[in-house]
Amino acid sequence: MINRTETQESMFLKEITNKLRQAVEEISQQVSVSYKEIVDAKKYVWSNIGQLDPAERAANRMDIGLRIDAGEKAKDKLRKLGKLLESPYFGRVDFKLNGEEDDEPFYIGIHAFSEEEDQTNLIYDWRSPVATLFYDFERGPAYFEAPDGKVEGLIALKRQYKIRNGSMEYMIESSMNIHDDVLQKELSATSDEKMKNIVATIQKEQNAVIRNETSHELIIQGVAGSGKTSVALHRIAFLLYKQKGVLTSRNILILSPNKVFSDYISNVLPELGEENMLETGVQELASAELDRYCRFQTFDEQVVDLIQRDDPQVKERIAYKSRVEFVAELDEFIEFSDLNGLVAADLQIQSFFIPKELIRTRFYDLRRMPVKARSGKVADLIIAEIKGPDGEKPSASAARSIRSAIQKMYRHPNLLALYKAFYAYMGKPELFKPLRPKTIEYSDVFPLIYLKHYYEGLTPYEFVKHLVVDEMQDYTPVQYAVLSILFTCKKTILGDAGQSVNPYSSTSLEKIKSMLPAADTVQLNQSYRSTLEITEFARTIKNNPDLIPVKRHGEEPHIEPCDGDSEEMDRIHQHTDNFLRSKYRSLGIICKSSAQVDRVYRYLQNRDIPANRLDFNSQHYHEGIVVTTAHLAKGLEFDSVLVPFATHNNYRNEMDQSLLYIACTRAMHQLAVTYAGTPSRFLPA
Numbered sequence: 001m002i003n004r005t006e007t008q009e010s011m012f013l014k015e016i017t018n019k020l021r022q023a024v025e026e027i028s029q030q031v032s033v034s035y036k037e038i039v040d041a042k043k044y045v046w047s048n049i050g051q052l053d054p055a056e057r058a059a060n061r062m063d064i065g066l067r068i069d070a071g072e073k074a075k076d077k078l079r080k081l082g083k084l085l086e087s088p089y090f091g092r093v094d095f096k097l098n099g100e101e102d103d104e105p106f107y108i109g110i111h112a113f114s115e116e117e118d119q120t121n122l123i124y125d126w127r128s129p130v131a132t133l134f135y136d137f138e139r140g141p142a143y144f145e146a147p148d149g150k151v152e153g154l155i156a157l158k159r160q161y162k163i164r165n166g167s168m169e170y171m172i173e174s175s176m177n178i179h180d181d182v183l184q185k186e187l188s189a190t191s192d193e194k195m196k197n198i199v200a201t202i203q204k205e206q207n208a209v210i211r212n213e214t215s216h217e218l219i220i221q222g223v224a225g226s227g228k229t230s231v232a233l234h235r236i237a238f239l240l241y242k243q244k245g246v247l248t249s250r251n252i253l254i255l256s257p258n259k260v261f262s263d264y265i266s267n268v269l270p271e272l273g274e275e276n277m278l279e280t281g282v283q284e285l286a287s288a289e290l291d292r293y294c295r296f297q298t299f300d301e302q303v304v305d306l307i308q309r310d311d312p313q314v315k316e317r318i319a320y321k322s323r324v325e326f327v328a329e330l331d332e333f334i335e336f337s338d339l340n341g342l343v344a345a346d347l348q349i350q351s352f353f354i355p356k357e358l359i360r361t362r363f364y365d366l367r368r369m370p371v372k373a374r375s376g377k378v379a380d381l382i383i384a385e386i387k388g389p390d391g392e393k394p395s396a397s398a399a400r401s402i403r404s405a406i407q408k409m410y411r412h413p414n415l416l417a418l419y420k421a422f423y424a425y426m427g428k429p430e431l432f433k434p435l436r437p438k439t440i441e442y443s444d445v446f447p448l449i450y451l452k453h454y455y456e457g458l459t460p461y462e463f464v465k466h467l468v469v470d471e472m473q474d475y476t477p478v479q480y481a482v483l484s485i486l487f488t489c490k491k492t493i494l495g496d497a498g499q500s501v502n503p504y505s506s507t508s509l510e511k512i513k514s515m516l517p518a519a520d521t522v523q524l525n526q527s528y529r530s531t532l533e534i535t536e537f538a539r540t541i542k543n544n545p546d547l548i549p550v551k552r553h554g555e556e557p558h559i560e561p562c563d564g565d566s567e568e569m570d571r572i573h574q575h576t577d578n579f580l581r582s583k584y585r586s587l588g589i590i591c592k593s594s595a596q597v598d599r600v601y602r603y604l605q606n607r608d609i610p611a612n613r614l615d616f617n618s619q620h621y622h623e624g625i626v627v628t629t630a631h632l633a634k635g636l637e638f639d640s641v642l643v644p645f646a647t648h649n650n651y652r653n654e655m656d657q658s659l660l661y662i663a664c665t666r667a668m669h670q671l672a673v674t675y676a677g678t679p680s681r682f683l684p685a
């Protein structure tokens with residue numbers, strides 16, 4: 001089985017396809033047999049329910065449960081085989097072990113496949129140890145880490161295949177790592193409806209991140225389009241494979257920016273044969289902690305507010321609470337409150353005298369406990385240790401009075417009062433400004449939760465064994481402090497400091513590292529999404545010297561000045577017409593504000609142009625024409641992007657610059673920008 005020619009390869013494909021078909025047939029039979037068995041078993045229980053004693057009923061229920069499990073497993077296998085029939089493998093490495101005469105071919109696919117009789121592996125899962133030969137090495141000396149240790153040898157041959165619907169589209173012999181031609185072909189394809197897997201073309205630097213099993217916390221800083229999200233999802237699939245039985249998708253949680261993004265990425269794990277992980281957002285996390293205390297502005301509402309009005313005081317409040325030192329200031333206040341928060345006074349209750357120093361000392365001794373539980377505990381300790389003048393212990397009624405007196409001693413009657421006291425302590429009371437009574441600004445949400453940990457305690461999410469945090473730049477240091485309390489598990493944290501929708505609260509990689517000092521960091525600087533021309537264009541809006549564009553060419557982005565408003569709307573219309581006649585599947589019309597989105601959407605609707613509007617209430621991602629804001633488009637991508645209203649007035653401050661950059665970097669193949677009036681200073685001249 002060495003150095004197959006094209007005919008040999010096509011024979012091999014036929015052979016594998018036949019074996020796969022045979023396996024599909026056998027398992028389909030198993031599925032229908034087990035379905036029939038389940039129905040029969042249920043019928044039996046139902047018709048004999050009166051005669052079966054409880055033990056028999058329980059045994060029957062267990063039996064049915066086991067059959068259903070077996071049936072589910074068989075169906076899962078069938079799904080995987082179906083996937084393999086479409087595209088059985090994408091790579092091959094011929095590897096000669098040191099000391100052996102012949103090399104052996106290893107075919108790599110999205111799932112493993114072996115012959116039933118002798119369990120010989122015909123296709124290896126892309127996550128198997130041997131697959132690292134394909135991703136990490138060129139022809140020549142190579143090794144992989146097998147369960148029994150390092151296996152060394154020589155790669156004699158590397159091939160890549162594109163097999164679609166069971167037939168070979170192309171085959172490339174490669175001496176290099178994941179051949180450029182294959183990557184180019186993949187990147188040039190039009191967008192899929194949802195994010196797709198990249199198993200056939202994972203790059204070496206991405207593979208290192210995916211297969212990292214040692215980091216407790218891994219921070220992935222990646223430029224726009226560097227594959228951070230793809231890599232994080234493949235990493236989860238890899239960890240589920242490596243830690244089968246220990247880790248399941250039910251104990252992996254992703255903190256995702258919005259529902260549309262969750263929907264957009266929802267295909268990747270199932271395509272890789274895994275169930276989707278759990279998903280939540282910052283708002284849900286905060287609600288679980290704060291709903292009893294107050295309402296709050298959401299991150300999205302904060303961004304919209306910043307876009308709508310340029311209020312320097314709002315920005316000042318946000319910036320103040322987004323500093324790393326802010327967490328230290330909260331800690332300092334907590335320390336101060338441990339020493340001074342208690343207005344201790346000597347107590348004389350019945351015949352018992354309790355000096356204030358004793359109360360204060362006990363309170364401080366128990367400083368690891370949340371305040372609320374601590375006051376009760378302090379009272380318990382004192383009640384247990386004090387004696388009256390005749391050596392008597394406190395009666396039940398004396399104990400009750402002591403407890404109630406001590407519990408009233410804490411200076412701040414509730415969490416919000418404590419939070420307000422923090423700003424008074426800092427000498428900056430003006431920095432806490434509720435939006436409305438009992439409704440706080442978003443920038444206060446996580447500082448308040450941090451103080452809640454001190455005041456009342458937080459409940460960690462113990463069932464979560466791995467947390468994925470996307471858009472890491474949008475989380476402030478105090479949010480990281482809270483996340484570290486709520487999630488003590490392993491974490492994959494990814495984002496790009498250059499793509500913040502709110503630069504006033506944006507967190508740089510350095511700041512995140514200072515909050516998570518034990519975390520490992522990787523940087524992904526190669527950008528894959530956009531053509532070189534689009535990437536160069538985006539770079540003139542906001543330069544990132546680290547970014548390495550992929551060498552894929554396409555048309556130059558267009559900047560289209562328009563003579564007035566109505567001409568600009570006509571131009572948008574024209575773009576949608578061109579798109580509908582093109583080969584492309586998705587056009588993103590990306591505006592700055594929701595009002596602009598509404599305007600464009602209504603305009604297109606009135607002209608019967610099929611368009612989807614993505615707003616904060618949207619749940620699903622759609623292909624076709626999508627009208628949305630840069631804020632919501634973050635993380636998504638489109639074959640073609642149109643950025644309208646790129647005037648000086650619309651895009652002029654630091655936040656606008658970031659939004660314009662995000663909008664342009666969503667384009668894979670085509671980009672146009674329109675404006676009527678004076679162009680934004682961020683556009684290339």
Ligand SMILES: Nc1ncnc2c1ncn2[C@@H]1O[C@H](COP(=O)(O)OP(=O)(O)OP(=O)(O)O)[C@@H](O)[C@H]1O
Nearest residue numbers: 198201202203224225226227228229230528529635
């Ligand atoms: N190794 C690869 N092979 C093929 N395509 C890739 C590879 N890496 C990334 N891509 C493609 O590049 C595009 C960007 O990937 P992804 O969305 O994961 O990047 P990102 O860093 O999260 O982007 P952003 O931060 O700009 O939202 C996707 O179309 C993805 O399929």
